[in-house]
Amino acid sequence: MTRRDWIQLAAAGAIAQSVQAAAAPFTLPPLPYAYDALEPYIDAQTMQIHHDKHHQAYVDNLNKAVASEPSLAGKSLDDLLSNLDALPPAVRTQIRNQGGGDANHTLFWNTLTPASKQKMPSGKLAAAIDRTFGSQDKLEAALKASAAGVFGSGWGWLSLDKNGKLAVVSLPNQDSLLSSGNRPLLGIDVWEHAYYLKYQNRRPEYLAAIFHVVNWDFVSARYEEMAR
């Protein structure tokens, strides 16, 4: 191989690498704890399949959708989900579903923590919960009712609405609060993939369990950051 051949080959490799990087801008974040860290409330097998298979599939399909539409290159997931109506129709549904799935799950993993480390909301979030819902118990009851009431697959959400107020809402499928100008603080995943192995059809039991492992520290810090 001549030096010139080598340079051409190296350049081709660099281009291939950069094309590959551009084609797959989104990656699966690692779980911030072990698969079994949320036992006995959420079982290890569910966590492994939920994170490694379901979330990975959202990431892979999001990357495929973005790669199919050059005008989306370089856009953040927040940007994409916040401006769904501006997206080319050919990819809009995929970004909504797969991008929503990626964003919702990335937040979800961070809003959970081993029960032994759980602390209740603090600071500004605790005050806002009392002001808005009356108490922590009432907020949790509202979130459980919202999540229990989702028909089929979806999420119950604690959101910060456009006016900076806390609100409990449910959304179907992987729809993102960002798409309606609201911001997610805590999401409760009620797709069957989140609970079926351990709880089968008993969604209320899963909902009672998951509140033992909500990372209110993380949610409190997120609220302080977002409510500024």
Ligand SMILES: [Fe+2]
């Ligand atoms: Fe999920």
